[in-house]
Amino acid sequence: MIFWLSFYAFFFIASVYIGYCKGNLIAGVLLGYVLGPIGFILMCMSKDRKHIECPSCHAHIHKNSYFCPECRSKVMSTAV
Ligand SMILES: [Zn+2]
Numbered sequence: 708m709i710f711w712l713s714f715y716a717f718f719f720i721a722s723v724y725i726g727y728c729k730g731n732l733i734a735g736v737l738l739g740y741v742l743g744p745i746g747f748i749l750m751c752m753s754k755d756r757k758h759i760e761c762p763s764c765h766a767h768i769h770k771n772s773y774f775c776p777e778c779r780s781k782v783m784s785t786a787v
Contacts, residue, residue: 714744715743715744718739718743718744718746718747719739719740719743719746719747720739721739721747722735722736722738722739722746722747722749722750723735723736723739725747725750725751726738726739726750728755728757729750729753729754729755729756729757729758730755730756730757730758731750731753731756731757734750734753735750738750755767756770757769757770758770759782761775761777761778761780761782762780762782762783763775763778763780764777764778764780766778768782
């Protein structure tokens with residue numbers, strides 16, 4: 708019983724953390740709470756809404772940045 712509780716809590720916290728990192732905290736909390744490990748997997752596969760990929764060097768940068776911190780090229784923030 709304790710094992711399953713800690714197992715479940717681990718995936719709940721992990722999915723909340725992934726949701727926070729991806730700018731999708733509410734979905735992380737809900738999926739982790741309702742689905743546990745499955746919610747964690749869904750959060751892993753969900754789209755990162757907080758970061759975009761630099762078109763020049765493919766580095767992950769914040770979606771609001773105008774210049775890539777890695778290669779200094781201008782980034783069009785076309786968030787899809
Ligand atoms: Zn770049």
